[in-house]
Ligand SMILES: *[C@@H]1O[C@H](CO)[C@@H](O)[C@H](O)[C@H]1NC(C)=O
Ligand SMILES: *[C@@H]1O[C@H](CO)[C@@H](O)[C@H](O)[C@H]1NC(C)=O
Ligand SMILES: *[C@@H]1O[C@H](CO)[C@@H](O)[C@H](O)[C@H]1NC(C)=O
Ligand SMILES: *[C@@H]1O[C@H](CO)[C@@H](O)[C@H](O)[C@H]1NC(C)=O
Ligand SMILES: *[C@@H]1O[C@H](CO)[C@@H](O)[C@H](O)[C@H]1NC(C)=O
């Protein structure tokens with residue numbers, strides 16, 4: 444602990460301290476000037492953001508913007524940002540978070556924007572959800588979670604924040620739960636960005652479909668495309684027809700196919716039964732036909748024989 448920001452890479456401009464050093468520093472610098480309002484650390488190998496990582500000796504810092512992209516951060520310990528009571532913007536994008544304490548973001552009552560683009564592994568999603576479920580983020584206006592392979596919205600409730608923008612583009616969302624749609628309707632000011640997700644356009648999407656069409660809470664609605672089923676791939680979800688996402692319709696269709704199958708099977712069985720029960724009658728009937736045919740043939744044969752004689756006679760003449 445305690446590697447300082449190299450002076451060659453440190454420059455100050457309007458309170459900005461930029462420590463984007465090329466040499467792989469492995470820690471947060473300890474000597475951060477108290478007048479710093481923006482701190483940028485990039486391309487370092489930090490791996491763990493420990494408790495009070497920025498204020499180890501207990502002082503408070505006035506930092507308002509803290510940018511920590513691309514630092515190979517894998518773990519965030521409880522109260523990692525303690526002492527940064529004025530922090531408004533926190534960027535943790537492009538890291539490899541594997542473990543996040545539920546109290547990682549405690550002590551950030553002023554935080555307005557939190558960027559977590561491509562920053563955590565799928566195994567850490569549940570932990571992230573816990574870390575975000577904290578009253579101390581009550582002033583959060585903007586939350587960016589792009590590129591994290593998310594399969595669901597990692598927020599339990601929306602009413603604990605003050606969200607205006609929730610960015611969920613480029614994840615693995617196949618649908619949005621009905622429950623989540625209800626909470627979105629209740630948070631009228633919130634805008635949700637959802638393009639580049641592989642939506643499955645079946646009847647599970649019904650509530651989402653009407654929310655897209657009804658609410659204007661989704662600015663990138665036109666770019667939300669179906670990826671399944673095959674027949675609807677590439678079609679914007681909001682351009683589907685009501686019956687495409689109507690579960691009643693889908694069930695009715697399934698039921699009608701089943702009914703058709705049952706009816707055909709019944710008809711087949713009845714037909715076979717009739718054949719079976721009438722096998723004597725049918726045999727008799729076939730015999731009758733055969734006999735009738737034989738009689739006819741005999742009549743023809745007889746006539747032929749009768750007719751042939753005179754002809755033969757005339758030829759002979
Ligand atoms: C604590 O750290 C700050 C800056 O990191 C420094 O200015 C201050 O003198 C330190 N205080 C003590 C008591 O060491
Ligand atoms: C980062 O630092 C850790 C030790 O803190 C080390 O094991 C690892 O190899 C480093 N990674 C890179 C890419 O330098
Ligand atoms: C990711 O976060 C950055 C802030 O570091 C933001 O400017 C950018 O728009 C975000 N990218 C995406 C794809 O949303
Ligand atoms: C989507 O996210 C992945 C994973 O983070 C990233 O590699 C890719 O560049 C992103 N794609 C776009 C179009 O932003
Ligand atoms: C979203 O839906 C999931 C699953 O139904 C639920 O656990 C979660 O609390 C919901 N979140 C919001 C913000 O509605």
Ligand SMILES: *[C@@H]1O[C@H](CO)[C@@H](O)[C@H](O)[C@H]1NC(C)=O
Pocket residue numbers: 653654656657
């Ligand atoms: C909103 O969605 C519902 C279905 O949930 C639909 O019946 C209604 O017509 C829609 N309202 C508007 C204004 O589009």
